[in-house]
Amino acid sequence: MSILFFLSSGLFLGWSHGANNAGNVFGTAIGTHMVKFRTAAIVTSIFLILGSVISGTGAALTLGKLGAVNEIAGAFIVTLSTALAILFMTRFDLPVSTSQSVVGAIIGWNLFSGSMTDYNSLVKIVSSWVVTPFITGIFAVLIYLLVRFILNHVRIHLLILDFWNRIGLVVVGGFGAYSLGANNIANVMGVFVTVSPFHPINTPFGMLTGTEQLFILGGMAMASGVLTYSYKVMKTVGSSIIQLTPISALVVVFSSSFVLFLFSSQNLESFLASHGLPTIPLVPVSSAQAVVGALIGIGLLQGGRSIKFGQLGRIASGWVTAPIVACFICFISLYIFQNVFSQKVYKNIRYNITENVSRKLIAEGIYFNSMDEFINKEFQNYVEFKATLDRNASDLTPEDLRRVIELAEIRHIKVDMEKIKYEIAEGLFTFPQVVALEKLSGKEYNSLWEFKEDLQNTSHEWKLKEDIPANRKWNRDVSSRIDYLAKKFWLDQ
Amino acid sequence: MYSIFKATKDLVRKIDAFLDLVGESVLHFEEGLKLYLSGSEVEFNERLVIIKNSESRADELRQNIEAQLYVQTLIPESRGDVLDLLEQMDEIIDFSKSIMLDFCVEKPEIPGELHDRLRKLAEIAVDSTQALVQSARSFFYDANTVKDHLHKVKFFENESDYVSEKAKRELFELNISLERKLHIKHFIVSIDSISDVAEDISNRLSIAAMKRIV
Numbered sequence: 001m002s003i004l005f006f007l008s009s010g011l012f013l014g015w016s017h018g019a020n021n022a023g024n025v026f027g028t029a030i031g032t033h034m035v036k037f038r039t040a041a042i043v044t045s046i047f048l049i050l051g052s053v054i055s056g057t058g059a060a061l062t063l064g065k066l067g068a069v070n071e072i073a074g075a076f077i078v079t080l081s082t083a084l085a086i087l088f089m090t091r092f093d094l095p096v097s098t099s100q101s102v103v104g105a106i107i108g109w110n111l112f113s114g115s116m117t118d119y120n121s122l123v124k125i126v127s128s129w130v131v132t133p134f135i136t137g138i139f140a141v142l143i144y145l146l147v148r149f150i151l152n153h154v155r156i157h158l159l160i161l162d163f164w165n166r167i168g169l170v171v172v173g174g175f176g177a178y179s180l181g182a183n184n185i186a187n188v189m190g191v192f193v194t195v196s197p198f199h200p201i202n203t204p205f206g207m208l209t210g211t212e213q214l215f216i217l218g219g220m221a222m223a224s225g226v227l228t229y230s231y232k233v234m235k236t237v238g239s240s241i242i243q244l245t246p247i248s249a250l251v252v253v254f255s256s257s258f259v260l261f262l263f264s265s266q267n268l269e270s271f272l273a274s275h276g277l278p279t280i281p282l283v284p285v286s287s288a289q290a291v292v293g294a295l296i297g298i299g300l301l302q303g304g305r306s307i308k309f310g311q312l313g314r315i316a317s318g319w320v321t322a323p324i325v326a327c328f329i330c331f332i333s334l335y336i337f338q339n340v341f342s343q344k345v346y347k348n349i350r351y352n353i354t355e356n357v358s359r360k361l362i363a364e365g366i367y368f369n370s371m372d373e374f375i376n377k378e379f380q381n382y383v384e385f386k387a388t389l390d391r392n393a394s395d396l397t398p399e400d401l402r403r404v405i406e407l408a409e410i411r412h413i414k415v416d417m418e419k420i421k422y423e424i425a426e427g428l429f430t431f432p433q434v435v436a437l438e439k440l441s442g443k444e445y446n447s448l449w450e451f452k453e454d455l456q457n458t459s460h461e462w463k464l465k466e467d468i469p470a471n472r473k474w475n476r477d478v479s480s481r482i483d484y485l486a487k488k489f490w491l492d493q
Numbered sequence: 494m495y496s497i498f499k500a501t502k503d504l505v506r507k508i509d510a511f512l513d514l515v516g517e518s519v520l521h522f523e524e525g526l527k528l529y530l531s532g533s534e535v536e537f538n539e540r541l542v543i544i545k546n547s548e549s550r551a552d553e554l555r556q557n558i559e560a561q562l563y564v565q566t567l568i569p570e571s572r573g574d575v576l577d578l579l580e581q582m583d584e585i586i587d588f589s590k591s592i593m594l595d596f597c598v599e600k601p602e603i604p605g606e607l608h609d610r611l612r613k614l615a616e617i618a619v620d621s622t623q624a625l626v627q628s629a630r631s632f633f634y635d636a637n638t639v640k641d642h643l644h645k646v647k648f649f650e651n652e653s654d655y656v657s658e659k660a661k662r663e664l665f666e667l668n669i670s671l672e673r674k675l676h677i678k679h680f681i682v683s684i685d686s687i688s689d690v691a692e693d694i695s696n697r698l699s700i701a702a703m704k705r706i707v
Contacts (some may be wrong), residue, residue, distance in 0.1 A: 032570065033566060033569035033570075152637060155634045155635050156634070157634055158568055158575075158633045159501050159504055159505050159633070160501060160502075167494070245570055
């Protein structure tokens, strides 16, 4: 099937994402009638596209959460299920988190394909439901008190205040839309980066890489969602939880954008670390929950009587429902797609503790009593391997168990420079990195770690540094590039 | 963006000009009444022309402000209150003009014993309206200080009631015909009503201000 067909689900997800999440940035402005829907939709659309292309491609090789899905048909279903789940929630006018829904759908794929589920991602989602509203609520209250203090001490005409309030709403909304595009484009289009049908083209403004073209398309899909279907969710966010004043509307969007920027910005972390400043711990925060948290904060400050708890309960239940619905739709769709349309929706990953793996494990100080019985014994999938390990290697700690599974994964990799010629032309790798890859050209590996180790032994430019805040950006960049290569060079069998 | 800011500044100027007109119109009314009582008919008529012009300018400004507030969907939360406020304050100008017109048309013969009372009543009407104009300005600039002026409006309304009662009592003790008494009473009640209208507006303004306080 054509890649363009598979791409359609990414565009659909972009559309649903735009339709649902635009409410988080402009909902309060629309709810208080401070900004017209048309203005909000146009500003959101422009900044979504800019965020997707400029900031999204900053981590051009980030595959997004869907990077784990190893067959394009599977990724198509995961993306489609997420889009359907978000559309379903949008029909009920409920704001939900796109990335949380993506994780829900991936869990559906993991269950179907018998792959490993990273339970940390589940913990992150659940903690985001609690942590985000809590932090944003506190910030909203503090900012609101500060604004109230300033306004009580400054003589400013009602109309001039109204003017600046509108400007503030549009600017902060635009900033929010930019972040929304930058943070989510990887979820919408990331999975198609490795199979992108687009090649670099020269424009009067410079070269447009294949990834940038893909992300522009994704950004446009998001924008079309905003323009065609975002009004109802905007109204829910803007006026269904508490009645907002124009000033509190601005406080809500500002505090939620501020919290997202402070607690989830990897760029801010790198900036602070590079200037020798203490970094702010990155915690899982989501814009859907941030806005609601800010609304609750303001509502509580006003005495709590104005909060419509019924509606709040509906929205919170939507947060829980969205990933579950995505997971459910994904599982069923994968079954249908595989059995009715005879499509391969996942690459079966086999596991084997080869002698190489056992040597590596022992070198890392990992050993379990029945390890010898596992040597050179192949397991057909993660579920089978994990179950056997659980039965026979109960002396392994959870971390060691994860490492054993990671190292035992069989992945046939062949370094083929032809497959990454466009990426090299686009300058996605440094010169020493390309030289190191060329040295390995034609080599084959049976596992990801062997490829990674060989690459890192060939050049320092592929090595990870000590895990301190100042090095995190480097480590993220290198890891995402290695993951990208591992996917590009992956041989089917 | 600059043009929007300019349009907003222009609207601020229009609202200020409208409030100025309200304040000026009661001053013209007071002056007109004094001229009428002193028998200067020509100058009284000049004042009537001025107040008529003020009324039409105020109407024009108000309609202009209303249109701009609606078309540009400005101050969505306070728009209703502001439009009500402007309309009610416009009534003060209309009311002042209509009393002047009544004086001009009906030419009531006011006995000399009541002249001071009527002058005082007009003075109080001016004071209550000026306090109202000040509180309306505060509503736009600093909602917290609205109440500082509103209590004055209440005070002047009580004063007006007191003076008008005195005037009515003195009127009905005079040895003049009943129809003349009733005719003059109509004018006392009308002048007293300016302070009543100001008080009505001030009550609504205090609620609007409470809504505005962040």
